[in-house]
Amino acid sequence: MAFLLGLLMMYVLMWLISLAGIGWLEESVMRGILATTIMFVMVGISHFAKPDKLLAMIPPNWPYREAMNYISGAAEILLAIGLLFGGTRVYAAYGLIALLICIFPANIYVAITKPGIYNISRLFFQPVYILWIYWFSIRS
Numbered sequence: 001m002a003f004l005l006g007l008l009m010m011y012v013l014m015w016l017i018s019l020a021g022i023g024w025l026e027e028s029v030m031r032g033i034l035a036t037t038i039m040f041v042m043v044g045i046s047h048f049a050k051p052d053k054l055l056a057m058i059p060p061n062w063p064y065r066e067a068m069n070y071i072s073g074a075a076e077i078l079l080a081i082g083l084l085f086g087g088t089r090v091y092a093a094y095g096l097i098a099l100l101i102c103i104f105p106a107n108i109y110v111a112i113t114k115p116g117i118y119n120i121s122r123l124f125f126q127p128v129y130i131l132w133i134y135w136f137s138i139r140s
Helices: 002-018 028-049 051-055 065-082 089-113 117-138
Strands: none
Touching: 002 028, 002 117, 028 051, 028 065, 028 089, 028 117, 051 065, 065 089, 089 117
């Protein structure tokens, strides 16, 4: 849910900035893409800045947990940046969608082992993020 709030806040911020006459931000698609890029880059950086927090989401019996954390963080950053360029946008969007699907089992694990509104809500918001990426980066 925090990620969705971040997406929405970034989108609104980009809209407010567009009121200053910045042409490329006047398109809602670009605002959505930029919001997506900012949020995924921030989350990707957190994989490196606070690895323990994200490692706690990966089941302890899975092999290569640290590698999974760093690879998924790097993928989030690189794919998010790929959204900014027309030539890589669709590929990057499909990559982010695939990544969200791949990390869904970790969200299930956290919801089961540490039940709480935030951890359980992650399960319901994952499809929303996929739809957001599709709407702003693939559909348009």
